[in-house]
Amino acid sequence: MLDAPISNVTVASSLPLASTDHGETMKPIVSFGLVSDIQYADKDDHLNYSKTRLRRYRNALKLLDEACDYWIEHKHDISFVLQLGDLIDGASAADNKSQIALNTILAPFSKLPSSCRVYHIWGNHELYNFPRTELLTGPLCSFDTKEIFPGHYGTFQVCPGLRVIALDTFEFSVLGVDKTDEVYIRAKEFLKKRNPNIHGNDYDGLYGDQRRFVEFNGGVTSKQLDWLQEQLTQATKLHEKVIVIGESHWTHL
Incomplete structure (x- = not known):
């Protein structure tokens, strides 16, 4: 979740600057925006499950709005934005406000130039709020999925020389189906x-990489790995060169 001042949030990335033979700095080959784990909900601030961090649900909207303003005013035009999952929080589903929350948090992106496309990938919170089949026909579907449905x-x-590959890390999951x-x-x-464990999200007694076997996690199919x-x-x-993106979770090993 975005819960820090905008100055402390990474909101734009660029390939390394090139230089001329005379040492003059040239503009980046490409500039793009990057944002992750916004987890917006129309809820009051609340401690997280482990009571270690204050979650500022509504403030996430303010920070995304500031990020979009930053991208618009950026010295170099932003070519696209990568939204790396968990755009809205699962709490919205519990309140039956999933669609309202999604419409609200998507609004700041509409300020970006029409040439600046936003690519969305899905995390567990998208799948808490919507079934996979609904996501595939909604605004968070960023790829042609006819040949890979329901992936x-x-x-x-x-x-030239740079590609992004976006993965569906919840293709094999109990979520959204x-x-x-x-x-x-x-x-x-x-x-x-x-x-x-009785509860599917409980990793007590699991150690090392075995702690990944919980219901809020997911995996990819052999079909996606072949692709x-x-x-x-x-x-x-x-x-x-390739940038590979996907939403995943880690736990303390």
Whole structure:
């Protein structure tokens, strides 16, 4: 969640500056915006689950608005924005305000120039608020998914020599799908074999990388991994550098 002053939030990234033979600084090859874990909700400030951090739900909207203003006023035009997941908080689903919250937090992006596209990827909080099938037909769907339904992943060329690959790290998950869905059943069985706790989000007794086997996490299918390998192989042939993005969780090991 964005809960720091805008001066402390990374809101724009650029490829390294090039230099002329005379040492003069040239403009970046490309500039783009980057934002993650906004987790907006129309709720009062509240401590997180572990009571260690104050979550400022409404302030997230203010900070995103400031970020968009920064991108608009940036010295170099921003070509696109990467929104790395958890745009709205799961608390909105509990209040039956998912769509209202989504419309509210998307509004600041509308200030950006029409040439500046926003690419969204999904985290667990998107899937707390909406079923996957609904996300695939809504404003958070950023890729052509006809051939990979119900997955949501894709790639685009930023400029010659640079490509972004976006992954769907919750393609294999109990989130965002009906409990009768085959994916839900297989994911549930997968987790039960690796996490004996009664509550699916409890990682007590799990150590090291085994702590990732919780219901708020997800994974990718072999189909997506094959696609990723194809994209990386093609990028290598074309001598492209690649930025790979995806929403994931870590726990204290």
